[in-house]
Amino acid sequence: MATVSDGQPRSPGKGPAGANKALSAALRDAGCSYASLALRVNELGRRQGTDSNYDKASVTRWLNGQQPRGNTPELIAAVLSERLGHAVSPTDLGFLPDQQRPVVGRALVYREDLADTLHTLAELGSTDISRRSLLGAVPFVAGALTNPQRDWLLWLVEHAGDHDVTHLAPVTDGGPVEQVHAMISMFDQMDNHFGGGGVRTSIVHYLCTEVVPMLQRRGTPPHQQRLLYAAAARLAAMAGWSSYDAGEYGLAQRYMTQGLRLCAEGRDRVLGGQILAGLSHLATNLGRPDEGVALARAGIATAKDSGSPLGLMRLYAMSARGHAARGRSGETAEALKLAEQQLDASRGAAQESVWVRFLDHHYLQAESALCFRDLGLAAQAERTAGESVDANADRRRRQAISRSVLATAHLQQNRLDEAIGTATKALDTLSAVHSERSIQALRDFRKRLEPRSHEPLVQEFERRSRPVLGAVA
Template structure:
């Protein structure tokens, strides 16, 4: 800090980080206002406000948190209020602390409990939490360090809870939430998962004096619930919260020692990163997952991770590597002896799952014919999975369009729209898949059938 002519202490820390970010004063102010609005806090800052902050005027209320969030987005790493001269580490909000891979597992438990309770009680204040791509670099490093130091004899996976075990209620609820998520979408079940995680699972895990095996099983089940909170947040379009729950789930998973589940959490992170426009990060997370699960005895888990790597490479238009990982996924699937011989965390994975993911890989590579084949098979065999049906229909529509089959494309898209418009499926991922198809219709915008579809889709998809 230094003093200007009016003897106010200038905030040189903020000035330095702002210069590093490349944001103008006007852009920073605009993004702070947007983050505030997303959380129900009206703000009216402008470029002159930023100048005053650099000159030493301290912003009021939660503005320092929003400033740190905006700079984190721009720099793709975590920026704290302390780093920009606006608070110490002990004042960091839980949404900032939840991005860290806590060395002390008790810190992770406290952070997860606080994040969940805040999430449940103050939803309007958490809806605008940003996804910070660069913040995953430290959890990746910490996880790989844990992996390298793990004991050779540490169990690669844990079986489902036995009858009467301490974790039995957690496993029962995991199955219940999973069934609802698959059928109706993550937004439908998200609040219930977070509430159960915060009010039931956390107190159980924090109890002391348990046997080692019971301790590991409880932490693993809690890690799965945290990952499910992340996945359902992702499906609800709350990407920043998804990132935080998944990061905390990783730390609990490390305590439980379950490498199959660890690999699956990295698969979820990879999916999130690729879908948000960071495919190179998505590929890297998939590779971290593969390193985690390679000796776990779970071919199905490896299948999903290879599929996620293929998705990332396809988004980068790297056809050779995308095809290679699809081949590895098929080989892993062929090695599996079925769900009964696998970890409970991957029992839902099968060749129909791989068909769905393969369809999206071929779609992103522009191979409409093969995308159509895979998407049609996925749609045919997933009648009871509402979200997968809706996404599959949208992918199928795009595949038809890539082949110049406009009528067939619109027919499939209308079916997806009907499912989403029914109100039974609450899944932002499904909506985004259909929005992606709508964007591909731009060259055909003068066609009457296209104009009619866009008009009918507006209540579900919003304005184009």
């Protein structure tokens, strides 16, 4: 773990006469004290692999014009974005830009300028692959989720009367759209089998070096161009999901945000809803279930007239996940009921958009099990997680997560032997899957073992799991 203490020397001319007025104004508007800013920056940094010891004296130096080291300006911007309720970049806060910061800041924004979106996506992918100037983790910024929701919903209202929604039946013309769909299918198979961490770089490379240049060429027929934009949006969402699965939460947020903008060019409301579902999942799992519910609601508004019951089923499930994380059992039950109704309304995968054909009863079981776990409904969690485990032998990531939920359900019913046995099977599955989401689910189970840490069975599981899950925090 990297350790950070002080920043770089002031640039010539900095000091009291050149104090950082932008940072001072942001602190004042956010009602944020020097000490609380420093504490939150340290906390956020530790989550992302940087051990810092900033204090209120550090903040005073920043206000006097000192440039913090590494990715600390991004962390400061993330903290103040949360407090202010809207996205601010390091440059907005008066920090000197470097090669990395412009694209990391731009990629959080849903922009009207399509050429700028394509340039941002290509630059983000290039920087990501080469790790050029990516100093530490790129932070997840909860406050930046508002902008894409607002601009997407404004687009939705402006195109409310359109009847040219793309449902994207399989393309068979042998052209570039069919080729991109074939690559998407291959990436999907690899992701399901090995986890997002194993395929992430390939997705990003293909999107940014092959597909974005296709979109920048002139002369493509309009219908084919629209299909290409939708396929690119799907790839950007996949880059986001695979980044999420690799523990790169800030990159996941940025790829999904840019994917949502491309989705508007593709006029694909089904896919737009699914990208919002991905952002909802990310927000809820990172401790912002309020944002998770809001994003799911935006997705429901997007997909309600798209002719995709399966897409709506997933969005109601994401709404349920957010409500469950907040301990709201009534709202969770209502959202799961609506998800079941949409599942029953579907006429089968073949009648749905290609983007949601993987969704089925077993998907809803797995998400419901997580809701029941979070609400402490152990018997219901055991039943649904057990059914999910049995149904998903070929989907290792989903099976690993459901096994962890099942282990928690056993533990909640004071059946320690069964809990440890099930968790051990989940641990064995993780040896073949590179998935941070699966690891986090098992860490959640391990944390629940802490009150029984004196028992030999628990101690043995902790010893066996340490190489995969890391040491107990």
